[in-house]
Amino acid sequence: MREMARWLLERDDFAVCGHISPDGDSFGSAIALTLALLSLGKRAFAASSERIPHMYEFLPLRETVFLAGEEPFAPRNLVHVDTASPDRVGVRFSGEETMGKALIDHHDTNPGFDEIRYIDGKASSTGELIAMLLDELGVPITAEIAVCLYTAISTDTGNFQFSNTTPAAMRTVARLVECGLDISAASASLFRTRTLARTRLLGEALHAMRLSDDGRVAVTLVTREMMARCEAGHPDTESIVNYLNEIEGVEAAAMLEEREGAVKISLRSAGRADVSKVAQELGGGGHRFAAGATVFATPEEALRVVEGKLLEAAARGKDR
Ligand SMILES: [Mn+2]
Numbered sequence: 001m002r003e004m005a006r007w008l009l010e011r012d013d014f015a016v017c018g019h020i021s022p023d024g025d026s027f028g029s030a031i032a033l034t035l036a037l038l039s040l041g042k043r044a045f046a047a048s049s050e051r052i053p054h055m056y057e058f059l060p061l062r063e064t065v066f067l068a069g070e071e072p073f074a075p076r077n078l079v080h081v082d083t084a085s086p087d088r089v090g091v092r093f094s095g096e097e098t099m100g101k102a103l104i105d106h107h108d109t110n111p112g113f114d115e116i117r118y119i120d121g122k123a124s125s126t127g128e129l130i131a132m133l134l135d136e137l138g139v140p141i142t143a144e145i146a147v148c149l150y151t152a153i154s155t156d157t158g159n160f161q162f163s164n165t166t167p168a169a170m171r172t173v174a175r176l177v178e179c180g181l182d183i184s185a186a187s188a189s190l191f192r193t194r195t196l197a198r199t200r201l202l203g204e205a206l207h208a209m210r211l212s213d214d215g216r217v218a219v220t221l222v223t224r225e226m227m228a229r230c231e232a233g234h235p236d237t238e239s240i241v242n243y244l245n246e247i248e249g250v251e252a253a254a255m256l257e258e259r260e261g262a263v264k265i266s267l268r269s270a271g272r273a274d275v276s277k278v279a280q281e282l283g284g285g286g287h288r289f290a291a292g293a294t295v296f297a298t299p300e301e302a303l304r305v306v307e308g309k310l311l312e313a314a315a316r317g318k319d320r
Contacts, residue, residue, distance in 0.1 A: 001129075004102060005136035007116050008037065008079075011100055014044040015075035019088040021234065021264070022048060024155025024190065026090070027056050027065075029081040029104075029126040032148035034064045036130075036139040045072055047091040053235035058189045059151060060144045075099065078114075082106070082126035082152075084285045086113045104129050109276060109285040124169035127152020131172045143180035150176050150186055158242075159191050162289065201232040205240045205255065210307070211247075217310045218244035218253045221303050224260075234259075241266040251317055252278075252310040256303055259294075263302040267291045267310070272317030278309045 008014075016033050018026030030046035037044035046065045066072060068091045075093060077100040083089055084107035093099065103114035106129060108121025123129050127149045134141060141149070153173055157165045160173075177183055194202075201222065209220040222237050230236075237257045244253035245268035252273040257264040265282060267275035269289045276291045282305075284293025295302050 001118055001132055001136050004104065004116055004118050005133060007100070007102060008133075008137065009040070011077045012042050013073060013076040014042060014079055015047045015071065015077075015091070015093065016044060016079045016081060017047045017083070017089060017091045018081055019083045019090050020049055022050065022090060023082075023238070024056065025125045025127055025152040026082045027052060027059065028148040028150070028152030028155070029130045031059055031061070031064050032127065032130050032145045032152070033079060033081065033133070035060065035142070035145050035148065036134050036137060038064075039139055039142075040137065043073060045075075047071065047075075047093075049090040050234075053233070054195060055190060055193070055235070056151065058186070059148055078102070079104065080114060081130070084110050086111075088285075104133065107285060107287070109280065122166070124164040124166050125153045125156035127156070128169055128172050131175070141176065141179040143182075146176040146179045146181040147186050150181050150183065151190060154187065154190060159187070164287075195236070197230050197232040198236040200230040201226065201236050202240055202243065204230060205237075206243060209244060210303075211250075212307070212311060215249040216251045216314045217307060218247055218250045219256065219303060219307050219310070220244060220254075221256045221258065221299050223258045223299065237264075237266075241268050244268070245270055251314040254306045254310055256299060256306060258299045262294050262296050263299050265293045265295065265302065265306055267293075267306075269313070269317070273310070273313040274317065275310070275313060278306075278313050281309060282306070 016030045018030045034044045034046040080103045101114040103117035105119050106123040110119045204226045205220045241255035251270050253268045255266045269275045274288045276286050279286050279291030279293045282293035
């Protein structure tokens with residue numbers, strides 16, 4: 001971490017990039033590090049492949065987040081945050097080969113890429129690692145940085161309910177509160193507000209759910225037609241899989257989202273099944289309890305394959 005801090009301090013003109021289909025950890029980590037680099041007098045921006053979802057609009061976005069193609073300057077150094085593998089990099093730049101590249105991540109399936117990297121599979125989130133990096137950089141945590149790091153840690157731990165809610169994660173958040181974080185306001189935006197479109201899509205997805213005969217595997221498919229009917233966008237599918245996984249008796253769940261020419265798969269385990277193995281078999285990655293992949297198949301075919309693999313994973317989990 002000290003080496004990474006030195007690497008950052010010696011350089012300038014940074015683009016901080018999250019992953020494709022960015023989540024709270026990706027956005028929060030990228031914006032927090034961008035604010036830290038700006039406070040050091042450096043030029044930096046957080047690069048995003050897509051417009052920031054509505055639920056993250058309370059974050060300090062102005063002057064920090066720029067969409068691909070709207071960058072304020074040509075970066076000379078890239079920092080990849082929360083990016084589990086090279087093919088998950090959210091934004092690419094022309095001439096990347098000659099740029100300095102760093103990686104900071106917490107996915108234990110990360111194969112490791114970029115010239116300098118810090119990967120800790122035991123960390124709750126990349127946000128937790130960014131807090132450590134800021135200490136090495138000597139950057140104080142402002143209230144603005146605190147809300148970004150809180151977003152990163154709270155979303156990746158399922159609002160401090162998943163097994164990655166470690167003492168270190170809690171200690172980091174305690175520090176954020178000391179640094180001026182308004183936890184009530186931030187958590188209301190993240191966890192206690194749902195748009196009408198998202199609510200309607202959730203209803204359709206639950207209605208379309210399929211449960212295995214033994215009740216241990218639940219799957220659902222969100223079609224493009226459903227998305228259009230509900231006037232919903234990609235981020236609105238984010239937490240649907242959790243509702244399936246929370247059904248009593250269910251051990252593994254999947255939410256499939258039809259995309260143009262592809263199907264995005266989100267996997268969850270209630271405890272014993274290892275869904276990261278299933279994700280890896282499908283060309284994706286993640287953690288034991290939460291993983292994902294994108295496959296190029298028809299939605300129906302993908303649904304059949306995923307259902308079969310989850311039944312196997314649930315059976316394997318039973319023997320553990
Ligand atoms: Mn993460």
